[in-house]
Amino acid sequence: MQLRLHKFWALSLLVAFVSSCAPSNEKPxxxxxxxxxxxxxxxxxxxxxxxxxxxxxxxxxxxxxxxxxxxxxxxxxxxxxxxxxxxxxxxxxxxxxxxxxxxxxxxxxxxxxxxxxxxxxxxxxxxxxxxxxxxxxxxxxxxxxxxxxxxxxxxxxxxxxxxxxxxxxxxSRTMTHTYAWYKKQVLTKLPEEERIAENDFDMPPFYNDTPKMRKQFARVYNSLKLxxxxxxxxxxxxxxxxxxxxxxxxxxxxxxxxxxxxxxxxxxxxxxxxxxxxxxxxxxxxxxxxxxxxxxxxxxxxxxxxxxxxxxxxxxxxxxxxxxxxxxxxxxxxxEHLVLSSDRADNGIDMVRTVTNGKYVYSRNFMPYLPEVRYIRYMEISDIKQQMRRDYEQNKLNDVQKKLFEARAHEYLYNIEDDEWELNNLVNDAAHQELLSDMRQLLKKEMLESRDILLMPEYELELLADSIPPYEYRLGADYAIDEILESAWLAGDRTDDALVKQINNLSHANQIVRYWAAVGLCSQSDDVLKRYEEEIKQAMSDDYAPVAITTAAIAYNQFADENAEALIKDYCMHSDNNLALMAIHYLMYVDNKMPFVDTVKASRELEGRDYNPKAAAVDFLGSLGLMPNNPSYRQ
Known part of the structure; x- marks a missing residue:
């Protein structure tokens, strides 16, 4: 009997021990x-x-x-x-x-x-x-x-x-809404001893370190404290x-x-x-x-x-x-690496694809004619963005700070372990050429294998989604991803070889290939575009609207073409919100905006306008000093 009890307790202890060590099947x-x-x-x-x-x-x-x-x-x-x-x-x-x-x-x-x-x-x-x-x-x-x-x-x-x-x-707390709104929503909800003062932190070096900028940037720290x-x-x-x-x-x-x-x-x-x-x-x-x-x-x-x-x-x-x-x-x-993406934000059209291995970040800008701080209405209403634009216009920024408002390089390569704020682009650094090549190929491979459907302009994407989910369409033979990506990959490449391919692609059978040829030409220099004035003007009559709008923007800006001006005005008034946004978006980056003021005003008031073309219209007018930049003018 005593032996049986010993065995019983030994077995009980063993079960208890095993139970304590074994992973539980309980759901967390x-x-x-x-x-x-x-x-x-x-x-x-x-x-x-x-x-x-x-x-x-x-x-x-x-x-x-x-x-x-x-x-x-x-x-x-x-x-x-x-x-x-x-x-x-x-x-x-x-x-x-x-x-x-x-x-x-x-x-x-x-x-x-x-x-x-x-x-x-x-x-x-x-x-x-x-x-x-x-x-x-x-x-x-x-x-x-x-x-x-x-x-x-x-x-x-x-x-x-x-x-x-x-x-x-x-x-909304850290920059876009008014300082008074931020005080009410954030600062007054923090005890004084928990607040971060305007001189209690280091400013990122891509910002002008002034009292006005510090007042705005302190919002980041206090919002995070709350x-x-x-x-x-x-x-x-x-x-x-x-x-x-x-x-x-x-x-x-x-x-x-x-x-x-x-x-x-x-x-x-x-x-x-x-x-x-x-x-x-x-x-x-x-x-x-x-x-x-x-x-x-x-x-x-x-x-x-x-x-x-x-x-x-x-x-x-x-x-x-x-x-x-x-x-x-x-x-x-x-x-071993990740592929990331950044596309349109509100009225700010863009397309960036990125590869990172944790130490390095490689980004390819498919619309490099756009600056890093492009026009986006929700950001333009902020005091900090307005202050940055004033400092830029008054030549108060150093070279690093000015770059935020100028056309981007079409490729970035940053060592984010050594360069926390991404100030030193290593694309032209001789010691990093092998890595640069590897990351380029990783990105291109992923875009091809995943059949990146966002190479389509949003206008086309929405038409497509009415009949088939783009996720499924991209897997079919009708989506010519190889030809489309080859055309898009040329964007920002300013070599003569790339330029000739872009001009030839303006007459390609595939409309998306033609679209990316036109987008790529937006980043070519003024002098080389003049050599192809006839081809660009011919492309304005393309029956695919995104091609016509894009080449019209180039023809207007480069050649002051009256037909291009009229075409852009027509598309600003187009009932399709994506096409209207595209037209107004390009106007943000032309030299002479004044002929379009009345048209953009009228476009903003059209019935059926959604937020994005309305916001782009206000950015356009605001850039000319024709509309206040404050939260009540978001649309």
């Missing part, structure tokens, strides 16, 4: 804390000693801090669309800010798959998804999507996936509800800092985000890095988030999601 709660418009450059745990972010810093000291996490877009709706679909926007066609592009029916928002695993899914509350019928898409993904949503509405014992989005570091306070309050509620010990926490920003040259701009400052993962004791085995202040330089992209949480919930990952599973029982192999 998952809390996502998303903040707005923030680069790691301005967070304490990422090395900024001037920042006051103790809550975020503590989360990092107890969890895992990622130094190489990147948004797949540089403005909110593309980045959030990549997150919700788990697919990069240059595959789905959803990269243009606040568009509405159909995705395939089977491409559900990732919380839908968590619901199938028994999770209660809540979003508090921002969506901003660039998908057709966003309302229905959102309803299918979330049990609850509102400013009252949270884990507190789940059933007893039900695992939850909860997202909380804090707006306090949004660009954000940190609110994150702390949320974590206290989680703990008070007795749920922290069962919850994995993710903290990250939706893209880079909401300041001129950051957000909307396809460089590291636009893409890189703070990213922290925190694991409770019982789920530490799901972290391949360990915990307790671990720092990893592993590359993370937003397309990795959906497959990661679906895997944590115990479900098979849908085939259309090709991102990595970062953690869990079967983490994927680490990525």
């Amino acid at each position: 709660n998952i809390l996502w804390i998303t903040i707005e418009d923030t680069s790691p450059h301005f967070i304490g745990c990422y090395g900024n000693e001037d920042a006051k972010t103790p809550v975020i810093d503590q989360l990092a000291s107890e969890g895992v801090r990622f130094t190489n996490a990147f948004s797949t877009g540089t403005v909110c709706s593309p980045s959030r669309t990549a997150i919700i679909t788990g697919v990069k926007t240059y595959k789905t066609g959803t990269g243009n800010h606040r568009s509405a592009i159909a995705v395939p029916e089977y491409m559900k928002g990732y919380p839908y798959y968590l619901q199938q695993q028994g999770y209660y899914t809540s979003n508090n509350k921002k969506t901003d998804y660039n998908v057709g019928d966003e309302k229905a898409y959102t309803a299918e993904a979330w049990h609850e999507c509102a400013d009252t949503a949270g884990w507190w509405n789940k059933a007893e014992g039900q695992p939850f996936f909860a997202v909380f989005n804090f707006m306090d570091s949004h660009q 954000t940190d306070n609110k994150v702390g309050a949320l974590l206290q509620r989680l703990e008070a509800d007795g749920l922290k010990d069962n919850t994995i926490i993710f903290f990250y920003a939706d893209h880079g800092e909401g300041i001129p040259r950051g957000k909307t701009n396809g460089i590291n400052l636009g893409y890189r985000v703070p990213f922290i993962a925190w694991f409770p004791e019982k789920f530490k085995h799901l972290s391949p890095w360990g915990t307790g202040g671990v720092v990893t330089d592993e590359l993370v992209s937003f397309e990795d988030l959906a497959p990661t949480v679906i895997s944590l919930a115990g479900r098979e990952i849908p085939k259309h999601m090709t991102g990595r599973t970062m953690m869990g029982r079967k983490p994927s192999k680490e990525a």
Whole structure:
């Protein structure tokens, strides 16, 4: 009998020991804390000693801090669309800010798959998804999507996936809205001892270091301090509800800092985000890095988030999601590089594609005639942007600061370990030519293999989406990606060989090839364009509107052509918002704007105008001093 008791207790101890060591099958709660418009450059745990972010810093000291996490877009709706679909926007066609592009029916928002695993899914509350019928898409993904949503509405014992989005570091606080509005929304909500004064930080060197600029830039630090306070309050509620010990926490920003040259701009400052993962004791085995202040330089992209949480919930990952599973029982192999993208933001048309390995960032600007701080109405209303433009016009900026307002190089290569603020472009550096070539080829390979559908002008993309999701169309033979990319790849190349190819491509059978030939010519020098005046004028009669508009803009600016002027005026008044935006967009960068003033005014007032051409119209008029630059004139 005594022997049997000994065996019983020994067996019980063994079972208890094995149970304590074995991974639990219990599903973890998952809390996502998303903040707005923030680069790691301005967070304490990422090395900024001037920042006051103790809550975020503590989360990092107890969890895992990622130094190489990147948004797949540089403005909110593309980045959030990549997150919700788990697919990069240059595959789905959803990269243009606040568009509405159909995705395939089977491409559900990732919380839908968590619901199938028994999770209660809540979003508090921002969506901003660039998908057709966003309302229905959102309803299918979330049990609850509102400013009252949270884990507190789940059933007893039900695992939850909860997202909380804090707006306090949004660009509206840090730059675009008036200083009085910022004081009310941010500064007065901070005790005096928590405020960051205007001389208590280092200014980024691409800004003029003046008292007026410092007054505006202090908004970044104070907005982040208020954000940190609110994150702390949320974590206290989680703990008070007795749920922290069962919850994995993710903290990250939706893209880079909401300041001129950051957000909307396809460089590291636009893409890189703070990213922290925190694991409770019982789920530490799901972290391949360990915990307790671990720092990893592993590359993370937003397309990795959906497959990661679906895997944590115990479900098979849908085939259309090709991102990595970062953690869990079967983490994927680490990525060697990432490909990122930046496209239209509000009325600011653009296209940038980027490759990074964490140490270097290579960006290709497909519209290099545009400056880094191009005209975007939502940014033009800000005091800081207006001050920068005044300083530029009054020749108060140094060479680094002036570059923000001048045409870009068509390629950037930055060593972001040694050059935090991306001031030294290494494209022409002899020691980096092999790396430059490798990154070029990586980018081109990815654009071809993914069949980057955003090479289509937005006008064409929306026409296409009426009949077939661009994600699916791009896979068919009708999408001539090889020829299209070859034409687009010439943009910014000022060699004679590239110029001749662009001129020849103006008569190519494929209209998208012709479009990119025209866009490429926008970056050619004035003297060489004059040699091809006849070919450019002939292209103005192209039956594909984006080609006609683009070549008309060149012909007007270079040759003062009256037919070109009339054609641009016609398209400014066009009922299609994308074509009207394109026409007004080009006018922002011509030398003589005055003949178009009355037309642009009339275009803005047309019935059916959406935000983007109206915003472009106000930027055009504002640049001529014909309309105040303040929040009441956003449209």
